[in-house]
Amino acid sequence: MLHLRLIVPDDRTDEVLRLLETTVGVTHLVVLSGAARDPRGDVVMCDVAREAADGLLAGLRAMELDRTGSIALENIDLSLSRRADRAADDAPGEGADAVLWExxxxxxxxxxxxxxxxxxxxxxxxxxxxxxxxxxxxxxxxxxxxxxxxxxxxxxxxxxxxxxxxxxxxxxxxxxxxxxxxxxxxxxxxxxxxxxxxxxxxxxxxxxxxxxxxxxxxxxxxxxxxxxxxxxxxxxxxxxxxxxxxxxxxxxxxxxxxxxxxxxxxxxxxxxxxxxxxxxxxxxxxxxxxxxxxxxxxxxxxxxxxxxxxxx
CATH class of the missing domain: 1.20.1080 (Glycerol uptake facilitator protein)
Structure with missing residues (x-):
């Protein structure tokens, strides 16, 4: 699993949440309204299966979130969660075969x-x-x-x-x-x-x-x-x-x-x-x-x- 942390302008948060909620392999979604100070906006965090991450990143970049906010992705060394296991199972393909092009x-x-x-x-x-x-x-x-x-x-x-x-x-x-x-x-x-x-x-x-x-x-x-x-x-x-x-x-x-x-x-x-x-x-x-x-x-x-x- 990977951990995704986003800084989203408050007027784009709903759009970003719709993308995250409709992407297979995303779980543990957290929204911290107004928590970001530089740049200002909402902090959105979630865990995502490796095999779903590349398409999700492409969608976020299509929203120009890399310019108006921030996109950070890091590996999770250990995740003890049935939701995480289910998200990985639901995502298409195998994580070991996935290529994160970004x-x-x-x-x-x-x-x-x-x-x-x-x-x-x-x-x-x-x-x-x-x-x-x-x-x-x-x-x-x-x-x-x-x-x-x-x-x-x-x-x-x-x-x-x-x-x-x-x-x-x-x-x-x-x-x-x-x-x-x-x-x-x-x-x-x-x-x-x-x-x-x-x-x-x-x-x-x-x-x-x-x-x-x-x-x-x-x-x-x-x-x-x-x-x-x-x-x-x-x-x-x-x-x-x-x-x-x-x-x-x-x-x-x-x-x-x-x-x-x-x-x-x-x-x-x-x-x-x-x-x-x-x-x-x-x-x-x-x-x-x-x-x-x-x-x-x-x-x-x-x-x-x-x-x-x-x-x-």
Missing amino acids: SLSDATHEESTLSATYLAFLTVATMIAACGVVLDNAVLIVGAMAVGPEFGPLAGICTALVQRAPRLAWRSLQALLVGFAVAMAVTVGFSLFMDAVGLFHVEALEAARPNTNFIYRPDWFSFVVAVLAGTAGVLSLTSAKSGALVGVAISVTTVPAAANAAVALGYQEYGQAWHSMEQLLLNLAGIVLAGTLTLTAQKLLWARQGTGLRAP
């Missing part, structure tokens, strides 16, 4: 912003992966994968394509391209510094590297894994099972490929750098393709569940 758009907007924190995480992850490349250390490679924040912009691109949101698409693409460009440039300088102090050696890059040579050897398995990871990543976002994102992060060779390319460029090993970039682009394409198809399938599936309105 929540997804908001989350991907935040995660796909080109911020200093995003750049720092991506750069540090790429430098960790560079150490793993030179040392042929799979543990460092996995650690770098887990630290990298690149799935946020990738999910943003998928969401933007399905929702036809060009601004989100541009913001996500900018974060992805600028982020990797900055991270790789810094990692090139980092590699040259490590070489100057005797910690990196070109011989290590040219060695067989049985634990990490897959990074610059893209094949169909790279694409297949990226597709599977993209599907799992989007499902974890839409179902609020964020723990699965860690598994997604360590399944794809994005940050390690960028790191290997950066180290190879520092040593002027252009062939290995090119193949690493191929690995990077192959993984990015697989994730975006799978994520977009997954969101499209979810949107079509959920469209068949009904309107979520109670029969008159």
